[in-house]
Amino acid sequence: MSYYVTTPIYYVNAEPHLGHAYTTIAADILARHMRQRGEDVFFLTGTDEHGEPVAQAAERLGVGPRELADKNSERFRDLVQRINATNDFFIRTSDPEHEAKVQEVVQKIHDNGYVFEGTYEGYYCPRCADFKTDAELVDGNKCAIHLIELEREKEDNWFFQLSAFQEPLEKLYADNPQWVTPESRYNEALSFIKQGLNDISLSRARLRWGVPVPWDESQVIYVWIDALLNYYTALSYARPGEDLTDRYWPARHLIGKDILKFHAVIWPAMLMAAGIEVPKSIFIHGYLLMDEHKMSKSLGNVIDPFEVMDRFGTDTLRYYIFREVRFGNDGSISAAGFEERYNSELANEYGNLASRSLAMIGRYRDGVVPDATPAELDELRGLPGRVSERLDAVDLTGALEEIWEAVRRLNRYVQDEEPWKLAKDEANAQRIDQILYSLAEGLRSVSVLLSAYMPDTADRLLQALGQPDLGLDSAEYGARPGGAQVGDLAPLFPRIETAAA
Numbered sequence: 001m002s003y004y005v006t007t008p009i010y011y012v013n014a015e016p017h018l019g020h021a022y023t024t025i026a027a028d029i030l031a032r033h034m035r036q037r038g039e040d041v042f043f044l045t046g047t048d049e050h051g052e053p054v055a056q057a058a059e060r061l062g063v064g065p066r067e068l069a070d071k072n073s074e075r076f077r078d079l080v081q082r083i084n085a086t087n088d089f090f091i092r093t094s095d096p097e098h099e100a101k102v103q104e105v106v107q108k109i110h111d112n113g114y115v116f117e118g119t120y121e122g123y124y125c126p127r128c129a130d131f132k133t134d135a136e137l138v139d140g141n142k143c144a145i146h147l148i149e150l151e152r153e154k155e156d157n158w159f160f161q162l163s164a165f166q167e168p169l170e171k172l173y174a175d176n177p178q179w180v181t182p183e184s185r186y187n188e189a190l191s192f193i194k195q196g197l198n199d200i201s202l203s204r205a206r207l208r209w210g211v212p213v214p215w216d217e218s219q220v221i222y223v224w225i226d227a228l229l230n231y232y233t234a235l236s237y238a239r240p241g242e243d244l245t246d247r248y249w250p251a252r253h254l255i256g257k258d259i260l261k262f263h264a265v266i267w268p269a270m271l272m273a274a275g276i277e278v279p280k281s282i283f284i285h286g287y288l289l290m291d292e293h294k295m296s297k298s299l300g301n302v303i304d305p306f307e308v309m310d311r312f313g314t315d316t317l318r319y320y321i322f323r324e325v326r327f328g329n330d331g332s333i334s335a336a337g338f339e340e341r342y343n344s345e346l347a348n349e350y351g352n353l354a355s356r357s358l359a360m361i362g363r364y365r366d367g368v369v370p371d372a373t374p375a376e377l378d379e380l381r382g383l384p385g386r387v388s389e390r391l392d393a394v395d396l397t398g399a400l401e402e403i404w405e406a407v408r409r410l411n412r413y414v415q416d417e418e419p420w421k422l423a424k425d426e427a428n429a430q431r432i433d434q435i436l437y438s439l440a441e442g443l444r445s446v447s448v449l450l451s452a453y454m455p456d457t458a459d460r461l462l463q464a465l466g467q468p469d470l471g472l473d474s475a476e477y478g479a480r481p482g483g484a485q486v487g488d489l490a491p492l493f494p495r496i497e498t499a500a501a
């Protein structure tokens with residue numbers, strides 16, 4: 001089975017921020033998990049580079065748009081590395097291979113009869129060098145960015161006959177209730193379609209920084225059409241000399257709620273018009289809001305994701321944002337919330353459990369995991385299956401909750417059994433064997449499952465347990481016999497030193 005997951009491509013003029021990291025980490029968690037299941041995974045991210053804002057910014061700086069795009073695209077590549085994403089390719093819409101493929105698909109839409117010549121009329125901002133939609137106007141007819149009065153202007157350009165796909169789109173939604181999730185977003189997209197679709201511009205006449213319309217080189221393809229096609233074009237050239245389209249298409253998209261209409265309405269219509277299969281699914285997540293009222297002793301009152309990664313490691317951010325806010329909903333994150341979960345969950349519940357267990361295996365069994373029957377711990381039984389099921393539904397927070405229930409069960413288990421008391425009497429040897437084996441197996445199982453979220457941490461612990469295999473088929477608690485030699489483990493999550501004296 002193949003599994004093709006994408007993030008939106010990020011506009012190069014933006015500063016890389018937590019929102020970009022959020023979607024990319026989510027896609028990475030899914031990609032890593034699916035690889036652990038033995039799926040044939042392809043994970044795509046990249047940058048959106050055409051359009052007037054880039055051309056104008058370049059002009060102000062006295063450089064060419066290409067040069068500016070090169071420089072800015074690099075910042076997103078850095079971000080992807082910094083959050084430890086395992087993308088298989090990084091697409092740039094200024095790649096010549098992408099541009100050629102965009103022309104090919106747009107030509108197909110044209111040849112299939114869904115393109116016509118028309119006149120675009122609207123308020124035009126000469127400083128933005130772009131037409132404004134009503135939503136982009138303030139105080140009647142002023143540019144929301146430049147606050148200058150705009151004139152209505154006309155431009156002859158090419159149109160895509162979106163209205164022809166009213167019925168096919170309604171049918172797509174009716175036949176595939178899981179096509180867009182969560183359900184509230186499905187309903188939102190469908191009601192937009194049911195209001196009636198208007199045809200949209202497919203090209204711009206005034207812009208130069210873009211992909212030329214193949215049958216009319218005086219115009220460039222509208223930047224959104226160019227950008228959406230990245231998901232499809234990337235497969236044709238991501239691996240030199242190979243076309244991966246048949247192997248991986250259609251894609252599963254992860255997007256933020258602000259770009260729902262483009263992805264859930266215009267994009268499938270474009271693909272239908274070109275005779276290409278529509279995406280497998282679209283998952284829409286909410287926003288991470290910063291709660292600046294909850295002070296933390298070590299981080300102050302504003303949580304800076306880059307500072308968190310620098311000081312506490314990338315894994316802690318990858319864990320916190322999916323633990324704190326249910327993926328799919330809007331929710332608040334805060335410096336205090338981070339510190340609380342770091343100390344109580346990561347350092348205490350998981351980190352301590354790991355160091356205690358390894359220390360006891362060292363002290364009572366010379367560092368070799370004994371062989372025994374695993375203790376009955378319901379939260380551990382069948383855990384890999386439950387986590388997989390949640391991740392199949394893109395429930396990243398739910399999967400993490402399942403794993404954490406198991407971590408907490410292991411903590412209760414060791415507290416209830418008190419092996420340090422039992423160890424005083426040789427008669428308890430068999431019981432000690434079972435406790436130590438159950439702890440080692442429990443830690444192994446949760447760590448294999450956590451490795452999609454916290455790859456470095458899980459790797460360190462699994463190495464220390466002498467069980468580095470990440471395959472999900474042997475992740476079940478009790479699936480491995482004893483006998484492994486355990487190693488040393490430095491604290492996984494050193495306690496936060498508070499800055500205040």
Ligand SMILES: [Zn+2]
Pocket residue numbers: 125126127128129143144145146147
């Ligand atoms: Zn403007």
